[in-house]
Amino acid sequence: MSKTSIGRDTRLCMSLAARPGTFGSRFHNHLYEQLGLDYVYKAFTTRDLAAAVAGIRALDIRGCAVSMPYKERVIPMLDGLEPSAAVIESVNTIVNEDGRLTGYNTDYTAVRTLLEGAGLDRAAPFQLRGSGGMAKAVAAALRDAGFAHGAIVARNEDAGRALAEAYGFGWHATPGDAGDAVLLINATPIGMAGGDADALAFSDAAIDAAAAIFDVVALPAETPLLKAARAAGKVTISGTEVAALQALDQFVLYTGVRPSAGQVEAAAKFARG
Missing domain, CATH: 3.40.50.10860 (Leucine Dehydrogenase, chain A, domain 1)
Known part of the structure; x- marks a missing residue:
């Protein structure tokens, strides 16, 4: 047809x-x-x-x-x-x-499905970078999927603290302040085509210390963060x-x-x- x-x-x-x-x-x-x-x-x-x-x-x-x-x-x-x-x-x-x-909000259901299907340790610490609309969907999916130990990383203190408090997570202004995390999630435009296209949302050291990397940016399909994570042999979840x-x-x-x-x-x- x-x-x-x-x-x-x-x-x-x-x-x-x-x-x-x-x-x-x-x-x-x-x-x-x-x-x-x-x-x-x-x-x-x-x-x-x-x-x-x-x-x-x-x-x-x-x-x-x-x-x-x-x-x-x-x-x-x-x-x-x-x-x-x-x-x-x-x-x-x-x-x-x-x-x-x-x-x-179909982002929420998509993110939760991917988190639950990735075989990740729900007790391990995570960092979620961002405090906007997509970060809200990811934070809700993390909590509802059983991830309880993590931090919201956001330069906007008011928005970051509000999101962290809503879901029982911590807040830090920069990724370096939050310590090592097993799961790293980027819910910002960092790495998106047309913006900070060549930037990494997390440092090389943070990527090396993590077991899994999740980048919600879908354009390009292979963001700098995902490329670095795959080169380091990490579990990845992509924006696509x-x-x-x-x-x-x-x-x-x-x-x-x-x-x-x-x-x-x-x-x-x-x-x-």
Whole structure:
């Protein structure tokens, strides 16, 4: 089965990000084509978030993925939040039901699934670098997956302390202040294409001391942190893995259709180019 051509009844899905990538567009559009669904997906950025969200409602756009730096800022513009998004106070998915916009957080479920499947020691210490919307989803997933001994590393003391206190973790301003950790997680733009693309979120010494490295940055697929971790023989979890799992949940929310495992694997491979 193949997708029909774009027409007046085609449903539009979209994404909003400061630095739009191609993964979501390629993933969703590939599945629309394979499943013969009359949808199309387009990535956007915006200088006016409120107007962009109003456009979702006004143009009957079915769904919208939300990336940095909009995951928290978008909340007051929505009509309601699904429970996990409300608890985390971070939205990465908007679903439009007849003009009512509801916020979801599929990052949380993706991250928790990957953490629980990685065979990591839940009693070992971790460092989570970041305090924004993605860091909130990761912190919640860590706690709910049974990781109790760790620290939030964030230069913004107010945001860092608030996140740490919400989940029972410690706070430090820099990674060096937090000591060695078995699990290192980057939930900042460090290493992202277009920003601090060549920077490492953690030092070489911290990487050597760790057993596992998790970088939520999905663009590029091979960040400097992941390259260093793999060269050092560490267990790794990548942002592209998060992107595929959370995009699958978005796809189901938007279309009501759940692709097979093989179709998802093929779409993720296609999306990675």
